[in-house]
Amino acid sequence: MIRLFIKERLSWILLVLFLHFLLVLVSWLDAPIPLAPILYYVFLSLIVFIIFLAVRYNSETRFYRKLIDWENQLDTNSLVEGNSPFETIVQDSLERQTDWLKQSSSRNLTTLEQEKDDLLSWIHEVKTPLTAMHLMIDRLDDEKLKAGLTYEWLRIHLLLDQQLHQKRLPFMENDLFIEKADLKPLIFKEIKDLQSWCMQKGIGFEVELKAPEALTDAKWLAFIIRQLLTNAVKYSESSDVTINSCRKNGRVVLEIKDLGIGISKKDLPRIFDKGFTSTDHRNLGSAATGMGLYLAKKAAIPLLITIDVSSVPGAGSTFRLTFPEKNEFVKITGM
Known part of the structure; x- marks a missing residue:
């Protein structure tokens, strides 16, 4: 701050020094x-001038030091009131801009909330004809047509489900209910929902749950598993997906392993990025939105679930969910 003050007042300092030099000359x-x-x-005058600079430094920089330390949360009450006319101009301008930003932010937030509510309402409305459509598809006699329509229906269903949970993610903490969730019915329900797609692609499942329970929110865990299973089925063909759970170092670890096309080494660090799709196998990933793994990772953070992945191109991928211990939730939720 001293350097900035000297730089700001350098012309005044040079003028005083020049006048003194001129007087001596x-x-x-x-x-x-x-x-x-x-x-x-x-x-004597130089001594007085140095003392004057020291006094002015303290008074003139107090306002600007407060500006530097100001936590920009649209609260101007924490700012020191300006001592000089110029500081008052700065403060008045900041207050006007802050008031405008508050009003603009409030309007945008209201609009965003309205759009979110409208979208959620629309998704719930669409689910009704989708359910009716699924019942109609089940009554078809042509198995080939039935399988094709079921696959397309499932794609629409999964995309709507992603949108629904994406809009709920910012408020996920308000929706959490942490309990010891039974993994078996949760996993088997997700497998059953993908059954028609798996039959079409010749994909089976091997499930072995040595650790049958995990401390988590069952609804959001189901969403995470849904994204991982959808990803496994999408990039696999005529193979099995293995699902195992066990305890390692006191923590429950759920492992989902497929034998699909795998993930290249250069893509591995980016698979959880929003909108990212594989740079390889573009023809296989043409229907991908790049949102499934991103949403799964986002949902895992409030649940304190760590998602790790390992993959060998051409030999499949393995996703591991490591669940927290109870004392980790106690620190956050006070359970």
């Missing part, structure tokens, strides 16, 4: 003017 060139008293005056 005139006294030196003009013999009738005694030099000694002039030097004495210059010495």
Whole structure:
């Protein structure tokens, strides 16, 4: 701050030094003017000027130091009131801009909330004809047509489900209910929902749950598993998906392993990025939105679930969900 103050007042400092130098120069060139008293005056005035700078430094920088330390949360009450007319101009401008930003933010938030509510309402409305459509598809006699329509129906259903949970994610903490969730019925329900797609692609499941329970929110865990299973089925063909759970170092670990096309080494660090789809196998991933794994990772954070992935191109991928211990939730929720 001292350097900034000197830089700001450098022209004033140079002017004072120049005037003192000019006074000494005139006294030196003009013999009738005694030099000694002039030097004495210059010495005293420089001391007074240095003291003046020190006093002004403290008073002039107090406002700007507060600006630097100001936590920008649209609260101008924490700012020091300006001492000079220029500081008052700055403060008034900040207050006007802050009021405008508050109003704009409030309007945008209201609009966003309305759009979110409208979208959620629309998704719930669409589910009704989708359910009716599924019942109609089940009554078809042509198995080939039935399988194709069921697959397309399932794609629409999963995309709507992603949208629904994506809109709920920012408020996920308000919707959590942490309990010891039974993994078996939860996993088998998700497998059953994908059954028609798996039969079409010749994909089976091997499930072995040595750790049958995990401390989590069952509804949001189901959503995470749904994204991982959908990803496994999408990029696999005529193979099995293995689902195992066990305890490692006191924690429950759920592992989902497929034998699909795998993930290339260069893509692996980016698979949880929003909108990212594989740079390889573009023809296989043409229907991908790049949202499934991103949403799964986002949903896992409030649940304190760690998602790790390992993959070998051409030999499949393995996703591991490591669940927290109870004391980790106690620190956050006070359970």
